[in-house]
Amino acid sequence: MKVSWSHCVLKVRDIEAMVQFYCDTMGWVVSDRGPMGPPGAPDIVFLTGSSSDHHQMALVATRGDEEATSLDHNAFRVESLSDVLAMHGKLTADPRVEGILPLTHGNAISVYFKDPEGNGIEMFCDTPWHVKQPAGLVWDPSLSEEELLAWVEDQYRDDSEFRPMDEYRADRAKAFGEN
Numbered sequence: 278m279k280v281s282w283s284h285c286v287l288k289v290r291d292i293e294a295m296v297q298f299y300c301d302t303m304g305w306v307v308s309d310r311g312p313m314g315p316p317g318a319p320d321i322v323f324l325t326g327s328s329s330d331h332h333q334m335a336l337v338a339t340r341g342d343e344e345a346t347s348l349d350h351n352a353f354r355v356e357s358l359s360d361v362l363a364m365h366g367k368l369t370a371d372p373r374v375e376g377i378l379p380l381t382h383g384n385a386i387s388v389y390f391k392d393p394e395g396n397g398i399e400m401f402c403d404t405p406w407h408v409k410q411p412a413g414l415v416w417d418p419s420l421s422e423e424e425l426l427a428w429v430e431d432q433y434r435d436d437s438e439f440r441p442m443d444e445y446r447a448d449r450a451k452a453f454g455e456n
């Protein structure tokens with residue numbers, strides 16, 4: 278299974294100042310933003326400078342004054358849904374792993390979990406679709422690959438930005454001046 282680092286999510290105190298800092302410094306743009314849950318929930322802001330990833334970093338306004346670490350999670354991309362399902366099975370059998378959460382963002386099918394020291398990790402594969410973020414639904418690990426993909430499509434087909442990922446990436450590549 279090939280595992281590639283994809284993005285990190287940081288918990289921050291002053292989200293507007295931090296967004297501005299990373300946009301100024303990295304030349305990134307905001308690809309999406311919104312509350313992580315019902316209206317009034319803390320905002321998550323997605324940042325990217327590349328068409329290959331909807332976000333290369335995301336910032337969430339959830340860091341308390343006393344909180345020592347700003348890391349919410351590091352995310353790693355695998356190449357297929359069967360890799361995600363295999364990883365879910367492997368993690369479930371590993372007594373060192375806690376907090377396993379199978380979650381789909383519509384544009385990705387993920388497993389979230391904690392390493393033995395409590396650091397957040399996301400392992401995911403892309404889906405064929407772009408979906409407005411943030412979005413998240415718990416998926417059922419007992420489904421087959423085909424059933425799971427069809428279920429995800431059903432859940433997000435009516436999303437306001439639902440469209441083929443290739444189309445979304447081509448538009449982003451144009452916007453970033455990539456060839």
Ligand SMILES: [Fe+2]
Nearest residue numbers: 284286352399
């Ligand atoms: Fe993530």
